[in-house]
Amino acid sequence: MSPRTNRQRRPVVLLRPVPGTSVIHDMWAGTKLLVVAGVGVLLTFYPGWIPIGLVALLVLGTAWLAHIPRGALPSIPTFLWFLIVLGGVTATFAGGSPEVTVGSVTVGLGGLLNFLRLTVLSIVLLGLGALVSWTTNVAEIAPAVAKLGRPLKALRVPIDDWAVAIALALRAFPMLIDEFRVLFAARKLRPREQIEGGRAHRWGAEVVDLLAAAITVALRRADEMGDAITARGGTGQISALPAGPKLRDTVAMAVVLVLCLLSVYVEVLTPLATSKT
Template sequence: MIALFRSGTSIVHRAPAGFKLAALALLALIASLIPHTSLTAGMGLAATLGLFFLAGFGPITWARQIWRMKWILLFLAVTQGIFLGWEPSWINTARIASIVLLAAAVTLTTPTGEMIDVLQRVLRPLRRIGIDPWRVAFTLSLTIAAIPVIGDFAARIREAKTARGVRLGPKAIVTLLVMSLRHADDMADALTARGIA
């Protein structure tokens, strides 16, 4: 499992995990539900860059996060541009990018253990219906940690195909699926060996 957290002393790092997760949820709702113009969508995206500066990361880390989701953003932009028009396409794609960047800022500045603790407290009422809050929180943290792993797999496949002069095709998706399933099996074995699963 790749650790997303990067240690630091910025004001964003020092903010409580619960506050950051609540702010993420609130800002994601605002970005999703409030109507936007091209200008406000662009301002929202620029605000995420400001947040990365505030966290002490700068534009390179911000750009890397954008680069990691480039294919998803390109797919969204093109399909929405065809069916909805290019202005709605820009607005919707910018909103999605802003939400993902906000989530990245939270995971980069918050240790996984702190996020699990917060999620456990939030999910504590689920005990009444027989659901273990710790397992749910742990599963969510594993899901978050798996995202960059799968992104790394995709980058490796792309680099291997480029080195051989082969174009990406449907087989690349199958290869990515196989690598992801193997990683899931390895993770399951590791959790079982530790008595967690």
């Protein structure tokens, strides 16, 4: 036997808070949603290296305050590293400044730097969203959405119904993932049926069977969830949890506001001052 042991991959765990308590866990869910929205808008208009770096520091500092263990991070599959390397090599052919000369060959690194910037930007945004998932109970999302969208009620926007729909989707997503994993595992244990035709025909028949079973499981879970919601007083109770911002939320919003203003200053005012000189 080979002494090498296969390491078990850590799956992606989202929409389930990490056990424990911290100042980040105790924050209002609406504050976290506002922070994610604000940072998303910032990086949409100013996706430079300095704003990305500041947001990355914010993500790392928040993870440290929330006591997120390293085991919460999912394992990165090998094919994803291959795709990243392939994308970097392909982006290098785009050229652009700065340029590096090796002997008689000049290589432009502009495309590669843009690819790396977009890759880091995606990782930072994914980390920010994962932090919200790891530190927020799903039951707190709907009341926060309902409270943040309360001014829209003057425009006859059904914000309570939207909040309930979001809450039900967030609750059902992890549950359906577990059901589908059990379904796929059971499918692998079944003996393969002898179906006439080529490999494509057999593959299509298996996909149809899996889709039919998945729809059946989803309908059964939806029926059970509907009965549970009716027994607990209806959908109005989902968005009726009393919660609101506190002092820690004010401090967090102030920190994010300072980060956004600093990023805008660096991205806008500093290039203008340099061009004038």
